[in-house]
Amino acid sequence: MAKRTSYQFRSGELLQRQEDVAEERMMQIVINGQPYTLTMCTPGDEESLTRGILHSEDVYTGMKTIRIAVGEMDLNSRSRVVQVWIPDEALGPGIANQRNLMSVSSCGMCGKYDVDLELQGDPLTTDIKLNQQFIPALFKTMRMNQPLFDAAGGTHASAAFDRRGQLLACKEDIGRHNAVDKVIGSLLMTDQRSEAIILLVSGRISYEIVSKCYRAGIPFLAAVSAPSSLAIEYCESLGITLMAFCRDDKFTVYTHVERIQ
Numbered sequence: 001m002a003k004r005t006s007y008q009f010r011s012g013e014l015l016q017r018q019e020d021v022a023e024e025r026m027m028q029i030v031i032n033g034q035p036y037t038l039t040m041c042t043p044g045d046e047e048s049l050t051r052g053i054l055h056s057e058d059v060y061t062g063m064k065t066i067r068i069a070v071g072e073m074d075l076n077s078r079s080r081v082v083q084v085w086i087p088d089e090a091l092g093p094g095i096a097n098q099r100n101l102m103s104v105s106s107c108g109m110c111g112k113y114d115v116d117l118e119l120q121g122d123p124l125t126t127d128i129k130l131n132q133q134f135i136p137a138l139f140k141t142m143r144m145n146q147p148l149f150d151a152a153g154g155t156h157a158s159a160a161f162d163r164r165g166q167l168l169a170c171k172e173d174i175g176r177h178n179a180v181d182k183v184i185g186s187l188l189m190t191d192q193r194s195e196a197i198i199l200l201v202s203g204r205i206s207y208e209i210v211s212k213c214y215r216a217g218i219p220f221l222a223a224v225s226a227p228s229s230l231a232i233e234y235c236e237s238l239g240i241t242l243m244a245f246c247r248d249d250k251f252t253v254y255t256h257v258e259r260i261q
Contacts, residue, residue, distance in 0.1 A: 027049070027082060154174060155174055158171055159200045
């Protein structure tokens with residue numbers, strides 16, 4: 001959280017005040033001494049964010065602990081470097097898809113050299129059926145765990161829950177895909193990924209969010225806002241139950257509605 005001076009006009013009167021604003025900084029990921037990507041993000045949970053990005057990008061999907069060292073913030077460049085060491089034999093094919101220059105906070109696909117929209121693998125299967133009353137309760141829990149949004153606004157949230165509705169992880173970031181990566185990274189680091197059955201996001205659903213959900217093996221995906229056409233198509237083929245416009249006691253199911261009762 002950062003403090004900034006702001007000037008508010010109210011009923012013809014000018015008011016000066018100190019205001020909390022969501023912080024945005026640059027983070028560079030270096031793998032085995034070689035730059036991999038730059039991403040704009042909210043400071044905090046850098047290790048979880050890095051772990052989530054590496055998993056989502058198919059750079060490292062193994063379950064063993066890898067060495068991650070988060071550097072100090074460089075006040076001049078407003079950036080920090082995260083060093084990662086992964087044995088060469090454990091690197092996935094995603095290491096070849098090095099990002100060009102920067103991944104901005106609004107888009108998980110930006111900055112890639114190559115855009116490959118084909119997700120390989122079998123559709124996700126589950127015998128779990130969710131009660132429709134289950135969904136609003138989960139969003140209420142996520143909303144109660146957004147201190148940055150409460151203080152300043154301007155941040156997205158993502159959360160993962162188990163089949164009993166227990167919160168496994170909830171993270172905030174200026175970028176909706178960063179929030180998802182932080183959640184997935186946290187699940188991996190706490191060895192809870194297999195317990196997660198539903199992923200929530202506070203924004204819209206597009207391809208890159210579906211991709212992260214699928215690679216994490218989570219069969220339910222729900223959002224406050226709208227899905228894109230591509231997100232719907234991929235959720236249908238990948239075995240993900242997609243819910244959107246989840247507000248108050250209403251939500252819309254776009255794929256695999258047979259899992260909702």
